[in-house]
Amino acid sequence: MDICNLLDLGYTGHKYTWFNKRRNSPIFERLDRFWATPSWIQLYQEAVVQNLPRLSCAHLPTIPELKEAVFSIGALKSPGEDGFHALFFQKFWETIHLDCFNLISSIFHSKTIPTALNKTIICLIPKVQNPTKITSYRPISLVNCCYKFVSNILARMPFTKFCLHYFNFSLDTIDLIMSCVTSVSSSILINGHLSRSFTPSRGLRQGDPLSPYLFIICMEYFSRMIHKECDRKSWSPFRFRVGKTNISHLLFADDVLLFGQTDKKTLKALASTLSSFYTLSGQKMNDQKSSILFSPTPQSMIDEFEQELNITATSDLGKYLGFPLSSKKPSKRNLQGLVDKLGAKLATWKSKSLTKAGRQILIQSSLQAIPRYFMQSIWIPKYLNSNLDSICSNFLWGSSTHQKKITWVSWDKVCKPKEDGGLGFTKHHQLNSISLAKMCWSVYNNKGWAANLLKEIYIDKKTQSNSIFQGILHLESSLALPLSAIHSCSKNQMEEKITFPLSDQLFDLIQSVFFSANKDSHFSSWTLKSKFDSKKAKLAIQSLDNLHAPPFNWELIWKSNTFPKIKTFLWLLAWERIPHRENLSKKIQNFSPKCQFCPGEDETCSHVFIHCTRASEFWNSVTCPSLFSGDDSWLEWLSYNLKLDTITSYSIPWNVMFCFVLWHLWLRRNAWLFSKTNIPLSTAISQCIWAASEFYFSTKDLRMDLHLDMLFEIEKRESNAVALKTICPL
Numbered sequence: 001m002d003i004c005n006l007l008d009l010g011y012t013g014h015k016y017t018w019f020n021k022r023r024n025s026p027i028f029e030r031l032d033r034f035w036a037t038p039s040w041i042q043l044y045q046e047a048v049v050q051n052l053p054r055l056s057c058a059h060l061p062t063i064p065e066l067k068e069a070v071f072s073i074g075a076l077k078s079p080g081e082d083g084f085h086a087l088f089f090q091k092f093w094e095t096i097h098l099d100c101f102n103l104i105s106s107i108f109h110s111k112t113i114p115t116a117l118n119k120t121i122i123c124l125i126p127k128v129q130n131p132t133k134i135t136s137y138r139p140i141s142l143v144n145c146c147y148k149f150v151s152n153i154l155a156r157m158p159f160t161k162f163c164l165h166y167f168n169f170s171l172d173t174i175d176l177i178m179s180c181v182t183s184v185s186s187s188i189l190i191n192g193h194l195s196r197s198f199t200p201s202r203g204l205r206q207g208d209p210l211s212p213y214l215f216i217i218c219m220e221y222f223s224r225m226i227h228k229e230c231d232r233k234s235w236s237p238f239r240f241r242v243g244k245t246n247i248s249h250l251l252f253a254d255d256v257l258l259f260g261q262t263d264k265k266t267l268k269a270l271a272s273t274l275s276s277f278y279t280l281s282g283q284k285m286n287d288q289k290s291s292i293l294f295s296p297t298p299q300s301m302i303d304e305f306e307q308e309l310n311i312t313a314t315s316d317l318g319k320y321l322g323f324p325l326s327s328k329k330p331s332k333r334n335l336q337g338l339v340d341k342l343g344a345k346l347a348t349w350k351s352k353s354l355t356k357a358g359r360q361i362l363i364q365s366s367l368q369a370i371p372r373y374f375m376q377s378i379w380i381p382k383y384l385n386s387n388l389d390s391i392c393s394n395f396l397w398g399s400s401t402h403q404k405k406i407t408w409v410s411w412d413k414v415c416k417p418k419e420d421g422g423l424g425f426t427k428h429h430q431l432n433s434i435s436l437a438k439m440c441w442s443v444y445n446n447k448g449w450a451a452n453l454l455k456e457i458y459i460d461k462k463t464q465s466n467s468i469f470q471g472i473l474h475l476e477s478s479l480a481l482p483l484s485a486i487h488s489c490s491k492n493q494m495e496e497k498i499t500f501p502l503s504d505q506l507f508d509l510i511q512s513v514f515f516s517a518n519k520d521s522h523f524s525s526w527t528l529k530s531k532f533d534s535k536k537a538k539l540a541i542q543s544l545d546n547l548h549a550p551p552f553n554w555e556l557i558w559k560s561n562t563f564p565k566i567k568t569f570l571w572l573l574a575w576e577r578i579p580h581r582e583n584l585s586k587k588i589q590n591f592s593p594k595c596q597f598c599p600g601e602d603e604t605c606s607h608v609f610i611h612c613t614r615a616s617e618f619w620n621s622v623t624c625p626s627l628f629s630g631d632d633s634w635l636e637w638l639s640y641n642l643k644l645d646t647i648t649s650y651s652i653p654w655n656v657m658f659c660f661v662l663w664h665l666w667l668r669r670n671a672w673l674f675s676k677t678n679i680p681l682s683t684a685i686s687q688c689i690w691a692a693s694e695f696y697f698s699t700k701d702l703r704m705d706l707h708l709d710m711l712f713e714i715e716k717r718e719s720n721a722v723a724l725k726t727i728c729p730l
Contacts, residue, residue, distance in 0.1 A: 005037060006036065006037060007035065007037070008033055009033075011034075011051050016029060017030050017032040017051055030051075032051075060108050061104060061153045066100060066149065067093065069152035070086065070090060075087040078140075078142050080121060080142045081187070082144045082145065084144075086148070103146060111176045112179040113176070117144050117146050117147050117150075118180065118185060120142065120143050121186070121188075121189050121194065123141075123142055124138070124140075124188065124190075125139075140207045141186070141206055141207035151180060151209040151210035152209050154176070154177065177210070184205065185197045185198070218281060222256075222273075223249065223251060226273060227248070229272075234266075237259055238259035238261070240457055247259045248260065262295070262297045267305055267309075271308050292306070292311050323374050323377070329378070338371050338374060338388065339384070345367065346391070355564075356568045357563075358564075358565075359395055360564075362395075363395060364425065368425070375435040375436070376435045384428075385432065388428040389428050393411045393414070409572070415542075416542070418554060419558075420554065421550065426542070433537075437532075437541075443455045551635070554571075556638075556639060557574060560642060560655065561699065562695065563695065566662075566663050569663060569666070570642075570662070573605060574638060578605065580608050581594065581603035595607060597612055597613055597614050606637070609665055618665055618684070619661075621681060621685050623648055623650070642659075653696075657692050659692075
């Protein structure tokens with residue numbers, strides 16, 4: 001090729017063009033190449049070689065593809081009629097993977113799915129409180145795991161994305177997909193009992209991994225019908241006063257927004273398109289949930305639209321996913337809805353029955369997730385962010401409207417990253433900044449049609465009265481400029497950017513400062529693999545808060561091998577914020593800080609867990625490493641023992657045993673103080689060793705029956721030990 005002066009044109013798309021068709025030891029290669037002379041390349045500069053994906057489903061899935069499909073399913077997602085969670089298949093994959101592979105391969109080979117695998121349980125989830133109509137329930141289909149494997153593989157195959165754009169399905173693919181859709185047998189779950197099975201005549205199952213892809217294909221056809229009418233000039237799309245972008249429709253999930261000019265020609269095209277789609281798909285618009293919003297329009301034309309489409313006009317489209325559909329700035333009443341929504345969520349939870357670790361999960365997964373959609377486009381006022389922070393903080397510490405609990409660690413410290421002494425939460429004003437930064441990043445980097453539209457309407461034209469534009473201004477002022485933006489400027493340029501005069505001495509001092517370019521960036525550079533990097537944004541925004549934690553290696557706590565609730569307890573110990581008597585005396589007037597077991601001694605963390613007589617007898621009864629020491633400072637003592645992985649006589653590493661000893665010391669102390677229950681020392685130690693052993697060996701994924709002898713030895717050593725629990729070999 002070099003002699004002929006030919007160059008490889010390269011490729012776009014899939015990396016490989018050949019496969020050896022071996023399931024257990026697959027080999028992929030790029031055999032097909034295109035070569036051209038430099039003069040040809042110069043003549044046809046826009047020529048591109050594209051490796052297209054396979055369109056046929058004759059390709060049988062490989063074991064790695066099947067494994068990827070199995071492990072992509074949530075381990076504890078609600079099971080189907082077979083009763084198996086995905087966790088079962090994931091846990092015992094090495095044992096059953098060949099059986100699973102043979103079953104899935106037979107399905108792809110026959111192009112049909114067995115009826116038994118396609119049985120569905122329909123679970124009715126209420127959409128509103130106290131539902132009275134069947135339409136007030138959301139039907140969720142619970143399908144069998146093996147069916148999920150098939151649909152996941154179909155959704156993951158290379159041809160799928162191509163088909164979404166071009167509808168170029170092969171006959172084999174159509175046969176298999178239609179078998180998944182048409183062989184459905186459903187039963188409704190009512191008060192824990194299944195109804196008689198029935199066969200649905202139409203529709204897709206909500207809960208089937210394949211359904212979103214099929215729904216997108218159907219709506220893509222509807223979208224093309226609209227584009228066709230617009231190309232014919234029958235449908236006049238909506239046009240903004242500023243910019244050149246036209247909008248005819250927006251689709252999101254099963255919601256549709258249609259836009260057009262208020263003229264008879266557009267009305268006729270709109271009605272005709274909807275009617276054709278109804279006839280083809282069997283779907284129909286819900287008139288009760290649909291409405292029309294008009295710009296200033298003659299009443300006669302409004303009446304004509306209402307009569308033709310059988311939809312009522314409105315002056316307010318309401319909310320979508322909690323966000324008001326309006327160009328106006330959200331009112332205080334709209335914003336108060338966020339607080340009310342969090343309050344309603346908390347009303348269904350019982351914080352007393354949750355550990356602090358459990359509350360952490362709910363705060364991160366639910367409470368802080370609710371306002372995020374709202375925060376993506378507006379700047380939330382400070383008072384509202386403070387209210388949202390207070391709700392989360394109160395829930396963490398167990399406070400309610402009826403009872404106020406002590407906040408042992410401030411919310412500012414709780415919201416630090418875990419490696420800096422916090423719990424990894426994010427303050428709501430920081431969440432707002434991160435959400436707006438994502439929108440600004442998309443606009444500045446021209447990512448997508450929506451970003452270009454925002455830039456065209458709100459940024460380039462500087463529509464300052466708009467809440468979106470105001471949100472961007474707030475973000476830029478709060479994050480300020482990166483140092484690199486002013487470091488290399490002249491004195492006059494620097495004064496313009498920082499908006500105050502500089503002395504020559506101060507300017508020279510700024511110029512002499514060394515800074516790392518890696519740590520200095522504008523939000524437009526928060527990018528990872530061409531996408532917005534939320535982690536980088538969060539770290540940059542949180543770094544603006546200069547709060548310092550005690551000098552301690554916090555990863556020792558979060559990486560310790562123990563229960564999450566004990567990790568949270570260790571975190572409080574490191575902050576010295578557990579409710580012992582000295583800490584309580586600082587919060588409660590006339591409260592004695594003295595230890596109830598050691599007269600004259602203040603009850604501090606080191607006293608409770610090291611020097612107290614009850615602590616000393618506990619440590620002396622537990623077989624500790626010879627290097628065990630309590631003479632260091634409190635944090636040094638914690639750090640030393642959390643690092644020490646010496647194997648104890650119970651076959652458990654000391655740093656694991658240490659966590660459980662601290663926990664059971666605290667439980668024994670509280671049992672006496674609050675319920676006057678004196679747990680015998682031997683019983684407390686036996687409970688501690690049992691809990692540590694049970695946790696350690698179960699999390700090490702070992703067979704518990706291999707350790708029965710060791711557990712029986714614990715029983716023999718401790719005469720007053722608790723009864724040994726029955727263990728079933730795994």
